[in-house]
Amino acid sequence: MNTQRFPLILLTCAALAAQCNAAVIALPNASFESPDYADGSGLASIDRGLVAGWSYSGSQHQTQFGISDPIDLHFLGTTGNGTNRLPSPAEGYQYAFLGGTAQSVSSIQNPASLGTIQPFTRYTLDVAAINPHAQFIGGGQGTLQLSLLAGPNLVASSTIDYGSFGFGQIRLLESSFTTGDSTDLLVGKELNVRVTYTADLFFGSNGYFDNLVLTTTPVPEPEFALFVGVFLGLLSLKRFKRGETVK
Ligand SMILES: [Ca+2]
Numbered sequence: 513m514n515t516q517r518f519p520l521i522l523l524t525c526a527a528l529a530a531q532c533n534a535a536v537i538a539l540p541n542a543s544f545e546s547p548d549y550a551d552g553s554g555l556a557s558i559d560r561g562l563v564a565g566w567s568y569s570g571s572q573h574q575t576q577f578g579i580s581d582p583i584d585l586h587f588l589g590t591t592g593n594g595t596n597r598l599p600s601p602a603e604g605y606q607y608a609f610l611g612g613t614a615q616s617v618s619s620i621q622n623p624a625s626l627g628t629i630q631p632f633t634r635y636t637l638d639v640a641a642i643n644p645h646a647q648f649i650g651g652g653q654g655t656l657q658l659s660l661l662a663g664p665n666l667v668a669s670s671t672i673d674y675g676s677f678g679f680g681q682i683r684l685l686e687s688s689f690t691t692g693d694s695t696d697l698l699v700g701k702e703l704n705v706r707v708t709y710t711a712d713l714f715f716g717s718n719g720y721f722d723n724l725v726l727t728t729t730p731v732p733e734p735e736f737a738l739f740v741g742v743f744l745g746l747l748s749l750k751r752f753k754r755g756e757t758v759k
C-alpha cells in the first residue's frame with residue numbers, strides 16, 4: 513500500500529462514517545397501518561384530538577383526518593388486505609388523509625416531543641404524497657405541507673400541490689434542516705413534526721399521504737472539515753511539485 517495515502521484513507525473513512533451514521537427517530541403510527549382496516553375500508557374522524565397516534569387539529573365539522581385501506585379502485589394493485597403493498601415511497605397497505613371544505617386547513621402532529629434537537633445534526637423528514645387512482649371528487653387538489661418544528665416554532669417546511677402530479681402517482685416530499693454548534697438557538701429545543709393539508713380554493717378536497725420517515729445524520733464539525741480540506745490541499749501541492757498527477 514502507498515503509505516502516503518494511508519492518512520487520506522483514514523480521513524475519508526472517518527468522514528464517510530460520520531455521513532453514514534444516520535439514525536431513524538420513531539414516529540407514532542408513521543405508516544398508518546394501525547388500526548388495521550378491512551380491504552377497501554377505513555375511517556375518517558371529525559373529532560379533533562388524539563387520533564390513530566397523532567394529534568389531529570382542524571376546524572370542527574369542516575375538516576377530517578382518517579386512514580383507509582385502498583383497493584384497486586383507489587390505487588391500482590392494492591386489492592387484498594395485507595397482501596399487496598403500496599409502491600415506494602409509500603409503505604405497507606394503508607394510507608392517511610386530511611381534508612375538508614374549500615380552503616379549510618387541517619393537520620396532524622406528534623403528540624409528545626420526539627426528543628431534544630442536537631448540535632451538528634441534519635434532520636430530514638420524508639412523506640409520500642399520494643394521488644389515488646380513481647378521479648374522486650376532491651382528489652388531486654389542495655396542498656400538502658411537511659414541517660419540522662423546534663417546540664411550536666416552524667424551522668423548515670416543504671409543500672407539494674396535488675395538482676402537480678397525476679392520478680395514481682406518488683411523490684416524495686422532503687424537508688430538512690441542519691444545526692450548528694451548541695450556541696445554535698435550535699439546539700436543546702423539542703423536536704416536533706407536522707403534516708398540514710390545505711383544501712382546494714373552491715371545492716372541498718382530500719390530501720392522501722403515507723410513510724413519514726424522520727432521520728438524523730451527524731454532520732462534520734467545521735474544524736474537522738477544514739482539517740480535511742487543508743490536508744488534501746497540502747497533498748495536492750506536494751504531488752504537483754513532484755510532477756505527479758493528482759488522483
Ligand atoms: Ca402505510
Ligand SMILES: [Ca+2]
Binds near residue numbers: 548549550551594
Ligand atoms: Ca388493512
